[in-house]
Structures are given as structure tokens and as C-alpha cells.
Amino acid sequence: MNFQFLNRYLLIILVITSIGCGNQRKKDAADFFLKANHAFQQKNYTEALRLYDEAINKNPDFADAYMNKGICLMKMSQPADAYEILTEAIRIDPTLTQANLVRAEVALNLGRTAEADADLKLIEKDYKDSSRYFLIRGDLFQARNESALSVSDYDRAITLDSTNTEALVNRGALYYNQANYALAQHDFRRALTIRPSQIEALNNLGLIAIHQHKHDEALRLFDQILYLNPANALALNNKGYTLLQLGRLDEAVKLIDRSLDIMPENGYALRNMGIYHMKSGDVEKALAEYNKAIEIAEPVEELYGLTGQAYFKKGDSSNACKIWKQGSVLKDALAISELKLHCK
Structure with a gap:
């Protein structure tokens, strides 16, 4: 399974700086800026980025253009570059607190919580x-x-x-x-009543349905996501996991494999591929997939418990207990249970 917080990008209102008509370069910069905003709103981010660069080239002190370029870079999955550009926007205009808000979110995407905290504290009064x-x-x-x-x-x-x-x-x-x-x-x-196409809400409801053993409902919810976006790696994987629970192994492995093609570093999909191999009777292949997931070092439900089970099945109780102990530290419920049952 793959659980989702909202994997969102920034929907900040694109702002325009007042520019004196007497300065031709600033006027040209404003024209490029407006065209860039239009391209951004049309989701043509590559063109928007080019036009923001044109605006900045005409007016290197154009803080709003830097800010919107930073937002555009986030849309293009380039958070590190976005952070640098937003920092430049703030350097040019320290009163542009909207850039601090955006940069705080970018910092969170990068795992830089101290920097995010600093930005948020700086603008707290303005955004109460x-x-x-x-x-x-x-x-x-x-x-x-x-x-x-x-x-x-x-x-x-x-x-x-x-x-x-x-x-x-x-x-x-x-x-x-x-x-x-x-x-x-x-x-x-509630989120779906506001936005019926809210993919994260659909995905998470599907996972709850799995926990409640309502597999048909889970499949319906994941299919809704795949209708909206056939290449959604998380929905492909979660539908595959649901099919594994139903014993429909051939259908499941195709979906999980597609998910991994799109998102190779998905610990949940690697775990699910391991489950598929275990159910197919190939313990060695299962262990290979489980250990790949462990190497990613991200929380994956029951991963350590399942890995220990695979070691135990092949008669390697030493490694089984070792991995269950590691999982217990990470609060893997299955690992904790197996450790108590099989290891002294």
C-alpha cells in the first residue's frame, strides 16, 4: 500500500509589480512576466520558465518574477533550484513575505525543517x-x-x-x-465533496477500505484514480496490493511492475513485489525485493515483519530475528509480533 499526504505544489496568486512606463526594459520585463503567468496558468511550465527568465534578463531586480519562477520550478519537480531562486527574490525584496511562505514549503519538500521553521516564524504576524x-x-x-x-x-x-x-x-x-x-x-x-477528483483522498479511502476488508470498494476507488491518471504509480501499486489480497497474482504483478517502472524508488511497491514472490513460492526473489525496500530507508508498513518471515521460511532464524529486532525498534507491528513468537 502507499499512503498519501497531499502531494501538492504551490497555488500562490501570481502577482504583478508596478512598473514605470518610462523605462522600456522594465516595460518589456512586465510584458514577459504577464506572458509567463499566462503560460503558467495553462500549465505550460517549460514556456513559463523561459518567459520568467526573459523578464529577469530585462529587469534583474524583478523580485516577483524570481518568486514565480521558483513556483514554476516546484511544479517541474526541481525544489532545490526553486529554493535558490526564492532566496534571490527575498534578497531583492525582503518585504515580499509571500516568497518566505513559498520558500518554507519548498524547504519542507527538501526535508530542511529548520529553514522552513525560520521562514514561518519570520512572517507569523503577517499571516495570522x-x-x-x-x-x-x-x-x-x-x-x-x-x-x-x-x-x-x-x-x-x-x-x-x-x-x-x-x-x-x-x-x-x-x-x-x-x-x-x-x-x-x-x-x-469532506475533501471529495469539495473536489471530487481529489486523488489523495480517493487513494487514502481506498487504503481504509483494504483495512476494513472491503476489497471491491478499494478497487473501485483506485480505478477512479486510474481513470483520471492511468500512470498514477501509487494507485497502480495499491490496486496491485488489493489484488494480491484477493489471490489474483497475475493481475497484481502486472500493476506493481508498471508502478515500479514509473517510480522505481517506491518502497511499498518493492515490498508488494516481495509479497508476490512469496505467494508464488520464490523466497529468494522475495528477499531481494524486501531488502531493496529496506535500503531506501523509508517507513513501509510491515516491511521488517515480512522480511523476517522470508528469512524464517528459508530456515535462517538468525537473520529473521535480527531483522525483527530492527523492525521492533521502528515500531513495525508484524515484526514485534514475530519477534515475541519466534525469538528469545
């Missing part, structure tokens, strides 16, 4: 009534495993804007991780 501010700060607390503070900020974000689907999805994700499926479902369903 901003739903987006509390959403991003809630994400920061979540990254620090401070769940109570995170939920509090998501609550505040939703109070300020009841249509904030991002906050609903992320709060629901926290409830899911706490195994509070009723509250999680409520948030995901």
Missing part, C-alpha cells in the same frame, strides 16, 4: 489569518512528528477556510496513521 500559513506549519509539525501541534494547525487552517482540501487530506492522514479510521474517512470524504 492565513489558512495556507497554518497548513504549511501543520506540515512542518508533522515532519517533526509533533502530531498534536500538527492537528491543531490543520484545525485552524480549516476554520479559516472550510474548502482547504489540502488541510483536510493531511489531517485525515494523521488520523489514519493513528488508526482512527472514522475521523480519517470523514476528512477524506
Whole structure:
């Protein structure tokens, strides 16, 4: 399975700086800026990036162009470059607090929580009534495993804007991780009433359906995602996992394999490929996939428990107990159970 917080990018209003008509280069920069914004809104990010660069070339002090270029780079999955460009925007215009808000989110994408915290504290007073501010700060607390503070900020974000689907999805994700499926479902369903095509909410409801052994409902939800985006790696993998639970191995492995083609470093898909090989009777191949998932060093549900089971099945109780001990430290429920059952 693959659980999802909202994998969002930045939907900040694109702003325009007042430019004096007497300066031709600044006027040209403004023209390029407006064209870039139009391309951005049309989701033509490559062209938008080129036009922002043209605007900056005409006016190197054009802070808004730097900021929007940073947003564009995030859309293009280039967060490190985005961070640098946003830093330049702030250097040019320290009063452009919107750039700090964007940079805080970029920093979170990069795992740089200290930098995100610094930006958010800097603009806290200016954004005391901003739903987006509390959403991003809630994400920061979540990254620090401070769940109570995170939920509090998501609550505040939703109070300020009841249509904030991002906050609903992320709060629901926290409830899911706490195994509070009723509250999680409520948030995901609320998000879908606002945006019926909200992929993260559909995905997470599908995972709850799996936990509730409602596999037909799970398949329906994952199929909804794949109708919207046939190349959604997480939905392909999660549908494959559902089919594994139903014993439909041939169908399952095709979907998991497609998921890995799109997202090779997906620990859940590697784990699921391991489950497929275990169910097919090939313990060595299963172990190879499980160990690839472990090498990624990201939390994957039951991964250590399943890996230990594979070692145990091939008669290697020493490595089985070793991996279960590691999983117990990481709070892998299956590993904890197996360790108690088989190891002294």
C-alpha cells in the first residue's frame, strides 16, 4: 500500500509589480512576466520558465518574477533550484513575505525543517489569518512528528477556510496513521465533496477500505484514480496490493511492475513485489525485493515483519530475528509480533 499526504505544489496568486512606463526594459520585463503567468496558468511550465527568465534578463531586480519562477520550478519537480531562486527574490525584496511562505514549503519538500521553521516564524504576524500559513506549519509539525501541534494547525487552517482540501487530506492522514479510521474517512470524504477528483483522498479511502476488508470498494476507488491518471504509480501499486489480497497474482504483478517502472524508488511497491514472490513460492526473489525496500530507508508498513518471515521460511532464524529486532525498534507491528513468537 502507499499512503498519501497531499502531494501538492504551490497555488500562490501570481502577482504583478508596478512598473514605470518610462523605462522600456522594465516595460518589456512586465510584458514577459504577464506572458509567463499566462503560460503558467495553462500549465505550460517549460514556456513559463523561459518567459520568467526573459523578464529577469530585462529587469534583474524583478523580485516577483524570481518568486514565480521558483513556483514554476516546484511544479517541474526541481525544489532545490526553486529554493535558490526564492532566496534571490527575498534578497531583492525582503518585504515580499509571500516568497518566505513559498520558500518554507519548498524547504519542507527538501526535508530542511529548520529553514522552513525560520521562514514561518519570520512572517507569523503577517499571516495570522492565513489558512495556507497554518497548513504549511501543520506540515512542518508533522515532519517533526509533533502530531498534536500538527492537528491543531490543520484545525485552524480549516476554520479559516472550510474548502482547504489540502488541510483536510493531511489531517485525515494523521488520523489514519493513528488508526482512527472514522475521523480519517470523514476528512477524506469532506475533501471529495469539495473536489471530487481529489486523488489523495480517493487513494487514502481506498487504503481504509483494504483495512476494513472491503476489497471491491478499494478497487473501485483506485480505478477512479486510474481513470483520471492511468500512470498514477501509487494507485497502480495499491490496486496491485488489493489484488494480491484477493489471490489474483497475475493481475497484481502486472500493476506493481508498471508502478515500479514509473517510480522505481517506491518502497511499498518493492515490498508488494516481495509479497508476490512469496505467494508464488520464490523466497529468494522475495528477499531481494524486501531488502531493496529496506535500503531506501523509508517507513513501509510491515516491511521488517515480512522480511523476517522470508528469512524464517528459508530456515535462517538468525537473520529473521535480527531483522525483527530492527523492525521492533521502528515500531513495525508484524515484526514485534514475530519477534515475541519466534525469538528469545
